[in-house]
Amino acid sequence: MASRDRHGLREQKIFLDFAQACGLAIQLDSIEKRKPPEPDILCQIDRERAVIFEMVELIDYDIKSKAIKLEWGQ
Secondary structure, three states, rough: HHHHHHHHHHHHHHHHHHHOOOOOOOOOOHOOOOOOOOOEEEEEOOOOOEEEEEEOOOOOOOHHHHHHHHHHOO
């Protein structure tokens, strides 16, 4: 359960960064982490509309493998 809590906190942090940078009028105090099977984040835009977001992580494995090689000095 602890890893799920860390995952949820990480999602909220990433979404908060997105909300501050995206230009949408997301009400920062309305950001709410939801439990599956619901989408990950519920928030308000312009204090009028509820909006839901599903968080995904995209990984470029070519870049990741090169970064690992650099860390290991290969």
